[in-house]
Amino acid sequence: MPEIIDSPRGVDLGVWLVDKPAGPTSHDIVARVRRRVGRGVKVGHTGTLDPFATGLLVIVTGRATRLTPYLTAFTKRYTARVQFGATSPTADPEGPITPTGLPLPSADAVDAAVADLVGSSRQRVPAYSAVKVDGVALHRRARSGGAVETPERTITVLQARRLASSDDGSWLDLDVTCSKGTYIRQLAVDLGETLGCGAYCSRLRRTAVGDLTVDDSVDPDEVPDRGYVNPVDALAGLPRRDLDETERRIVGHGGAVSWEGDGHPDTVMLVADGRLVAIGAAVDAEIRPRVVLS
Numbered sequence: 001m002p003e004i005i006d007s008p009r010g011v012d013l014g015v016w017l018v019d020k021p022a023g024p025t026s027h028d029i030v031a032r033v034r035r036r037v038g039r040g041v042k043v044g045h046t047g048t049l050d051p052f053a054t055g056l057l058v059i060v061t062g063r064a065t066r067l068t069p070y071l072t073a074f075t076k077r078y079t080a081r082v083q084f085g086a087t088s089p090t091a092d093p094e095g096p097i098t099p100t101g102l103p104l105p106s107a108d109a110v111d112a113a114v115a116d117l118v119g120s121s122r123q124r125v126p127a128y129s130a131v132k133v134d135g136v137a138l139h140r141r142a143r144s145g146g147a148v149e150t151p152e153r154t155i156t157v158l159q160a161r162r163l164a165s166s167d168d169g170s171w172l173d174l175d176v177t178c179s180k181g182t183y184i185r186q187l188a189v190d191l192g193e194t195l196g197c198g199a200y201c202s203r204l205r206r207t208a209v210g211d212l213t214v215d216d217s218v219d220p221d222e223v224p225d226r227g228y229v230n231p232v233d234a235l236a237g238l239p240r241r242d243l244d245e246t247e248r249r250i251v252g253h254g255g256a257v258s259w260e261g262d263g264h265p266d267t268v269m270l271v272a273d274g275r276l277v278a279i280g281a282a283v284d285a286e287i288r289p290r291v292v293l294s
Contacts, residue, residue: 055206074210
């Protein structure tokens with residue numbers, strides 16, 4: 001488990017676990033944190049949550065914004081409520097919600113459809129999303145009434161299981177672990193199409209990003225006093241190379257150090273005294289720094 005530190009230290013190289021409430025956008029949360037950590041400090045996040053969604057939003061500050069690609073790459077875990085028997089053009093509660101009047105699926109049919117979600121597939125990006133095509137966000141085109149040709153991307157669902165469901169079969173709560181870039185509300189729409197009744201995602205909560213969990217997160221207005229995670233712990237799971245003092249100076253100046261680990265991973269943490277110094281790539285028998293942080 002990552003070390004959760006209740007202190008304002010680390011703003012210049014900070015990873016913070018925030019529990020996003022329903023309503024504000026992820027950009028709104030970043031703005032709130034920016035006001036608290038001070039002007040001139042870069043602030044970002046490592047994976048958008050829709051306004052209606054809640055849960056873990058990983059915020060990065062200062063030099064840690066350079067870690068965004070690595071944190072974004074981790075798998076995500078969600079709990080979601082799939083509402084059957086109705087559709088939504090946004091695939092979420094923003095609606096408008098239109099009942100289909102079609103028969104609700106049996107429990108056996110639902111379980112079979114959920115099992116079929118697991119694996120790799122091509123997913124079409126929802127029309128109401130922040131993905132940009134020709135420089136324009138898809139949701140802006142959709143809301144203006146323009147024609148929207150949404151791209152497809154390859155996703156992987158590692159786990160999908162039933163948590164609970166209503167007695168009348170009108171809704172289903174799912175626990176889903178998936179690759180980055182997966183739209184859970186589109187999975188809900190897909191289930192509705194597969195089962196022939198229509199569906200949308202009425203609730204969504206992100207519970208984990210890699211080894212980071214929402215159980216350790218704090219309210220956005222508690223940053224930077226609480227919720228700090230050592231970047232080394234935030235990136236747990238990546239290959240690691242510990243440095244002595246001489247090697248730390250070499251890496252700090254962009255120099256390579258030896259690599260005797262397994263294979264040739266393209267992402268290796270370079271750590272000295274428990275602090276993240278750089279991210280490097282193993283090439284032949286060396287690790288060459290890509291991002292130097294300290």
